[in-house]
Amino acid sequence: MKKYLFALLVALGSLALTSHAQVIVIANSGVKATEISKNDLRDVFTGASTSLKDGGHVVPILLKSGTAHEEFLKVYIGKSDETYRAGWRSLVFSGQASMPKNLDGDAAVIEFVAHNAGAIGYIGKAAPHEGVKVLAVRQ
Amino acid sequence: MHRLLIGAMALVLGSVSAGAQSLDDLNIQIHGYATQGFLYTTNNNILTTSSSNGSPAWTEAVLNVTSQPSPKLRIGVQGRYFLLGNLGNEITLDWAAADYKANDRFGVRFGKVKTPSGLLNEIQDIDPSYMWSLLPQSVYQITSRNSLLAHYGGVVYGTLKLGQNLGKLEYRGFGGEREIGTNDGYLLNQRESGLVLPNGIGGPTYGAALHWRTPLPGFMIGASDTKITRWNSALTDGPYSGSETLYPFQLPNYFARYEKDKVMVAGEFARLPVRGQLTLTGLPATPLALDQRSWYVMASYKLTDKLTAGVYDSQSVDHQAALGVARHSFDWAISGRYDFNQYLYAKAEQHFINGTELDYDTDMNPNGLQTSTRLTILKIGVSF
Numbered sequence: 001m002k003k004y005l006f007a008l009l010v011a012l013g014s015l016a017l018t019s020h021a022q023v024i025v026i027a028n029s030g031v032k033a034t035e036i037s038k039n040d041l042r043d044v045f046t047g048a049s050t051s052l053k054d055g056g057h058v059v060p061i062l063l064k065s066g067t068a069h070e071e072f073l074k075v076y077i078g079k080s081d082e083t084y085r086a087g088w089r090s091l092v093f094s095g096q097a098s099m100p101k102n103l104d105g106d107a108a109v110i111e112f113v114a115h116n117a118g119a120i121g122y123i124g125k126a127a128p129h130e131g132v133k134v135l136a137v138r139q
Numbered sequence: 140m141h142r143l144l145i146g147a148m149a150l151v152l153g154s155v156s157a158g159a160q161s162l163d164d165l166n167i168q169i170h171g172y173a174t175q176g177f178l179y180t181t182n183n184n185i186l187t188t189s190s191s192n193g194s195p196a197w198t199e200a201v202l203n204v205t206s207q208p209s210p211k212l213r214i215g216v217q218g219r220y221f222l223l224g225n226l227g228n229e230i231t232l233d234w235a236a237a238d239y240k241a242n243d244r245f246g247v248r249f250g251k252v253k254t255p256s257g258l259l260n261e262i263q264d265i266d267p268s269y270m271w272s273l274l275p276q277s278v279y280q281i282t283s284r285n286s287l288l289a290h291y292g293g294v295v296y297g298t299l300k301l302g303q304n305l306g307k308l309e310y311r312g313f314g315g316e317r318e319i320g321t322n323d324g325y326l327l328n329q330r331e332s333g334l335v336l337p338n339g340i341g342g343p344t345y346g347a348a349l350h351w352r353t354p355l356p357g358f359m360i361g362a363s364d365t366k367i368t369r370w371n372s373a374l375t376d377g378p379y380s381g382s383e384t385l386y387p388f389q390l391p392n393y394f395a396r397y398e399k400d401k402v403m404v405a406g407e408f409a410r411l412p413v414r415g416q417l418t419l420t421g422l423p424a425t426p427l428a429l430d431q432r433s434w435y436v437m438a439s440y441k442l443t444d445k446l447t448a449g450v451y452d453s454q455s456v457d458h459q460a461a462l463g464v465a466r467h468s469f470d471w472a473i474s475g476r477y478d479f480n481q482y483l484y485a486k487a488e489q490h491f492i493n494g495t496e497l498d499y500d501t502d503m504n505p506n507g508l509q510t511s512t513r514l515t516i517l518k519i520g521v522s523f
Contacts, residue, residue, distance in 0.1 A: 050240065051242055055242070057210055059210070078399075080444040081481060082444065082445060082478040082481060083447075085481050087268070089172075090261075090262045090268035092168075092205070093170070093201065093262070093268065094234075094261040095205075095215055095217065095238065096238075098205050099170065118210070
């Protein structure tokens with residue numbers, strides 16, 4: 001019985017790791033940082049912060065929808081799409097922020113991030129991503 | 140008339156929605172939302188509506204335009220059509236401001252700006268951003284919302300990192316002029332009894348707020364204090380004229396919120412201690428006294444990605460009022476929100492109200508008030 005439980009836990013653990021691995025965080029090559037903490041990433045993508053630890057200004061770029069978008073929100077932000085967008089609406093309609101750009105797919109995000117200083121986004125891991133840097137996310 | 144206004148606003152919202160992306164390319168954004176509510180009460184008519192017969196007289200539509208000419212500078216304006224019973228039915232300016240954010244530690248916003256007091260003041264009118272149909276009326280009275288939401292002046296703001304394992308401190312300082320409009324809910328019963336402030340009442344105000352984002356993820360504790368200086372206004376009562384004066388007072392708020400995964404729990408205490416006097420030529424001065432002590436606790440749980448349910452207990456007692464049912468308002472509410480997609484949502488809410496201190500006016504309840512009321516609210520909203 002213990003062996004089955006252990007196997008189940010290993011399987012669940014593998015699923016979790018696989019889940020984390022399906023989305024990567026990318027940034028414009030001018031962004032100095034090579035890694036970002038999960039808390040800082042959450043702050044940037046919820047509008048609580050507009051800079052990284054090194055002081056560099058960053059601008060979050062969102063996917064409109066899709067698997068990578070849902071996984072990014074689930075793993076790094078901890079919110080559903082509806083709750084996440086409600087949070088941004090609070091900021092927009094109270095005059096505290098502008099809505100981040102919403103782009104249609106991985107290619108559009110890569111294109112925008114590659115050509116705009118400070119841009120930071122996320123894409124599916126399988127998407128080719130020349131011209132941008134990948135930021136490692138620390139827990 | 141208001142149907143024409145709603146139609147025109149809907150047309151504008153629809154047409155700008157279609158063009159939103161191209162404007163986005165120019166760093167100009169246009170957003171908006173519209174809501175329609177329905178109220179039904181078992182006793183009494185609430186919020187200046189004829190709710191005991193069922194009332195759809197609760198409509199809002201908001202249009203927001205912002206531009207970001209540089210990464211640190213934003214300029215924006217937001218207008219609103221608001222109708223609630225006999226209140227509003229007009230288009231007003233929510234805010235119009237320029238915002239310069241030097242970095243996360245310091246920013247400044249000026250113009251007509253949202254007043255960052257309490258836990259929810261800045262967002263109390265933004266229906267798409269929360270699950271409740273009606274925020275706790277003890278602290279966030281919808282009939283006075285327009286007067287408390289914003290002021291003409293400025294806000295300085297920023298976030299300070301407190302060091303390892305101590306969290307972050309968000310600060311806001313604000314100052315300027317605020318006006319309680321002649322159509323405001325605070326003045327409603329006064330107006331219905333014949334005492335009219337033709338220009339409303341207002342004057343200088345300033346204050347500060349601190350939000351400590353504690354090391355415990357999702358847990359925030361905060362406090363704010365607003366100082367109102369001496370306010371004076373012309374007053375009429377039939378053939379008599381005179382003035383209404385409010386002496387300086389402070390509005391403290393203490394609050395906390397915990398948000399983690401699917402759970403949100405929050406609470407707030409606020410105090411509104413007002414003293415003043417009414418002076419009509421040839422008549423003895425009449426003192427004004429109000430000491431409203433209010434609090435609420437609320438909790439919500441996300442049952443699915445699209446469905447959220449919640450409950451709150453909201454209580455207010457006016458310690459200057461005579462003993463009786465008009466001294467207090469106790470309100471239990473259970474609420475639910477369903478998001479059909481990222482644009483469209485519906486809400487349903489049931490209130491169990493005891494006491495008549497808040498939300499009732501004389502004209503809509505000419506035969507007096509029952510002590511207890513059940514209020515049902517249905518609401519649908521769309522935003523983009």
